[in-house]
Amino acid sequence: MDIIHQGLLDIVGEGHISNQQEELFIYSWDLGTTEPHRPDYVVSPRTPQEISRILELANRHRIPVIPLGGGLSLAGLAVPFRGGIIIDLKRMDTIIEVNEQARYAVMECGVSMGQLTSYLERKFPMLTHSEPGAPPTATVAGNAAIHGQGDLAHPYGFNSDMVNGLEVVLPTGEICRFGACSIGAQWFTQHPLPDVGLFLGWTGTTGIITKISLRLFPCKNIRGTAMFVVDNEDYVPDIYHRISRTQMAEDIIAFSQTIPPYASGLQHFTINLAADSEKELEFKKELIFDDALGEYIRRGDGGYLGFTYGLQHPQISKTADWRKGGGFEYVGGIMPVSCYPQCYRRGKEISDRHDIPYTVLGRCIGAAHAMMFSWTYAFNRADPESVRHAREAMHETDELALELGGAIWKPGLYGQRLVMSRLNPNTLNLMKKIKKLLDPNGIMNPGHWEES
Amino acid sequence: MGLSDFKYGDIIHRCFRCGYCKFPANWMDVNNCPAYARYRMETYSCGGRLWLTRAWLMNEIKWTDHLAHILYSCTACKNCELKCPMGFNVDILNMLRAAKGEMVEQGKIPVEARDFLQNIQIHGNPYGKPASRRGDWMGDTQMDKYEGQEYLYYVGCVGSYDTRAQEAAKKLGLLLKRFRVSFGVLGKDEKCDGNEVNNMGEEALFEMLAQDNIALFNRLGVKKIITLSPHSYNAFKNNYPSYGGNFEVIHYTQLLQRLFEGGDLNPAEKTEFRVTYHDPCFLGRWNAEYEAPRKVINSIPGATLVEMERNKENSLCCGGGGGNFCMDLLGGSPDSPARRRVREALETGADTLAVACPKCLTILEDAVKVESLDDKLMVKDIAEIAGEACGIV
Amino acid sequence: MYELNFDVQKCLHCPTHACLTRCQHMDIDRDTAGREILKIAAGEDSFVLHDCLTCYACEEYCPMGNHPFYLIVKRQEELNVQPLPRPLIQRGINIGKPFRGEPKINKVNGRALLMGAFADHMFLIQGRLFEGLPVISDDPRKMFHYFCQLMYLHYARISVINERLPGVIETITRHNVTEAICFHDECYGTYTSYCPSMGIEVPFRTVHFFEFLYNRLVELRNLIRPVNLRVAYQRPCSSRLSPGKLRFVYDIFKLIGAEAVQRKYVGRNALCCGGIIEGQRREGSRKRASEIQGLNISDMKDAGAEVCVFNCPACYHTLAHLVEKEGIRPIFMSDLCRLAIGEQPAGWR
């Protein structure tokens, strides 16, 4: 047995490390179009201390380390481009505390979105979190590590804006805490201490988040989804604004897609409403659909499609099977809301060019401060041509997002390079310095946010 | 064989590896695939198995003991099939079985599986015990040989040979007698039902067992069968018809439900106890029978049924299916599904963990011992609980 | 290509003009009614075209066997009076487009249950009532090949119906069906009322679902145990096209020991589920729909209904949750029948 293997075995114990072909094969792939790269080892530690020791060992041997949560980020963000040790964090899955008064939850990094959702539903039905559309296996920490957003993005912003405190193992092995918890107080706020925002959005290149405190929000007795539809994409920004102005909606999403036909060529809105009583619900409906959008309806330009009680658990991953091909990947652009029409039209062109049924969606973030606009490309895993098309479409879309004045969310390597080529040089320089300082041996998820 | 010869070659790539299949419906625990719960590596999840199978068939990876271990650690519990949101989900278990079948074909299966199948082939049971001892479960009680009674009481391998499960088998026999059910048993003429063999991909052996059993049942004039084990129930009910065996099959809990409906159970001494019920996969997820066992428990004076959070179609498999009650590829760790399950049972505050399957009975009882919970939690078959309520000791 | 067979002479001789005087949603006296319906027949605009909620009821009210509702819809389309906003119409039209390949044609050579565009409700088609009955359109992915299209009456799109319907009929005919038992009132109305009025040929016989259920129950009579429930029936708009079959609702209730509660909005006075109204263009439509629903449900409740019985999945979708909140259990008629013969209803909530 080689010395690294032995070292890892000593740290995590039998059964939690592998260098067998099966694990190396599975962990070399993510779900999207990224070419696989084999890791050398896969480990699944249980504690921050174990992670700390793994990082020390990795530094000694100058071997890359790739933190992995649910592995659902799709853009190759946890593919071991230079081999190394994959740390599957999902065994660290304890929900440590839910503070009902201060409305936050502290949990280990491997806690999945599904687990948190279910825990709150069962034990704290008065509270909820901003749940992304990702499959339930996505981890809360992985999601924050890439600036994810969920179904409370409209009132409260990115999920990474909801972080109240972090425990992080630095690349060199030290375990640090950030936020009020770092002075021994509760995990109830990230502010007002000096800001060291070095870990969110860094896709695991600056350290491994081992604990996270996430803000929770009131969960109203009645939740459900209303739908609205227009046939002209130029109306969408105004509608986002009108709904947002009422401050009555939780989630606001506009989407359009070739399949099923009802959605083709039209822009559908799903608008989540929450209320503690029927009275409150009716009041909200009235403000949104009679007052804010009434004009659209009377003109015949917009249609109200009713309200359905209850929120469905997300099942977007079904998209992967539309072409009976088991795969899809999307570019998420963080875009100005005003760009919706161009995003839609240009995205459709890209899809047409690659012969992929188009699927686009814009989720409003904040009071129409931005939207996450996703261009989704389904592919057939068994058909390399279709994978190539999807990959190329992704690259074209990365460029489009920047061209339209947006930023690429969780870019893969291609997108990262595009972003870096436009980055303010001083900023880029600072990023490099930070990276060098934190990770002197460059072992953390190498390849990412590096100039070629 | 390559991917193109594989029966499911045109769909196996459709798994996205999104992982819905790891959860119960309410997402409370990512550990609802027993094999994933035990090993917590992606390879051991349903998606991992499907991707590895495809890679193996495409020659991207080679066969290894480890690959075989990964496939055979699947207990065929069917959680994945019911939770996967994709259109191909109906074929997940078929794909997993076909993958094992391919290994059987190539003679490349774990030694534990090989022994298991060989024993069945030679001795008619996975333990390799002599067929002549198959009637031992009856002990000194008198059970009539089957000769045209209304029901055949089919005990199955575990109830016949495992000392713990024998008690349940015997209790059920006595209970049937008490209720004057017209039944007979096969004793040493009984032979494995083949449910596990089928799920381990040994199709030829399964076919042989099914044909032998069907021939025997037909020769004896069997029309109706009561099974102790949900595994036998499943094979007889769902697989035998395609080999020409059409019998009215009933799991014993379904019969007890009918017998107890009158509600005149009058135990000598009524004791109060709290029971939680563990749904066996082959009664629950495979055959959607969730109510009968619960009704039986509820009709027992003094019993209070409390549910574990994961129940019915979301129940966590004990880890015994697919031959694992014997091969034990999932044992040996606090993360073993059976040990997780008994801890979960304890959380309900129950003092009794009721089961309706001899495999669950033996596995969960072992888990209780390993977890040192003997003084807090008793594992009992519903046949035993019902038997005691009727004063059968 | 197809022309609506609307006979103005009938209107001229009509003693009541009940089509419009009885309209539940407009207050119209007899003279106005006579004037307006003739205007519409003559191709002119009328306030009726704008205020119509498309509830189908006038089709039933007409004592002369004329087709006032089809006429209204035809005229709405011609004069571009859109009851719904444009995108809803487009969406509706898109919904009916088949997109998942061609259906498999099983030859039934006899009678069959026709699920139309409700193949996703196959879960209801279980148990003894349906034993041995072949089904046409049992695959949700293919069901729009069997969509009767009549829904577009709400959308002022006779043209879409006439364009697509002959193809649908042909698809059904390819199954060699002699007698199609229509799962939904709307299909039944299409083939027995709409098609004749348009001169569209239907080469198979049709049976109303409730007539079928009734006859099956009679056959299974010895299994029936009275359900002993107080029930209200939610009559769907398309039932207005086959008023003669309404009696089977009550015959079934009688047979299975369900007591139809005495209510105001029943039979000819039945109220629409509101599903289509809430999206209409007219000012206040959303509130109007919910008022109608409120009246309807409080009427059920005041009458003491324990259960609300549905035929139409669209009504069910719109109202089930609302009636449930008032403590009334929603159930499909076939499920109620299954309950009566000791089976477990598939959709009991």
Ligand SMILES: Cc1cc2nc3c(=O)[nH]c(=O)nc-3n(C[C@H](O)[C@H](O)[C@H](O)COP(=O)(O)OP(=O)(O)OC[C@H]3O[C@@H](n4cnc5c(N)ncnc54)[C@H](O)[C@@H]3O)c2cc1C
């Ligand atoms: C069908 C589908 C729908 C989706 N919808 C949404 C959506 O609505 N909103 C949304 O935000 N996302 C969405 N996603 C994207 C993604 O799945 C989620 O953002 C998910 O939360 C990412 O978490 P993960 O645990 O899977 O991260 P991973 O993919 O495992 O990791 C993401 C990155 O973070 C790093 N990382 C992981 N854990 C840690 C840690 N503890 N410390 C440091 N670095 C870490 C990894 O190295 C990697 O670079 C969707 C994905 C799919 C497949």
Ligand code: SF4
């Ligand atoms: S089997 Fe289904 S749920 Fe499981 S990973 Fe594959 S696609 Fe997802």
Ligand code: SF4
């Ligand atoms: S059948 Fe059970 S053990 Fe096998 S993969 Fe599915 S969930 Fe896991």
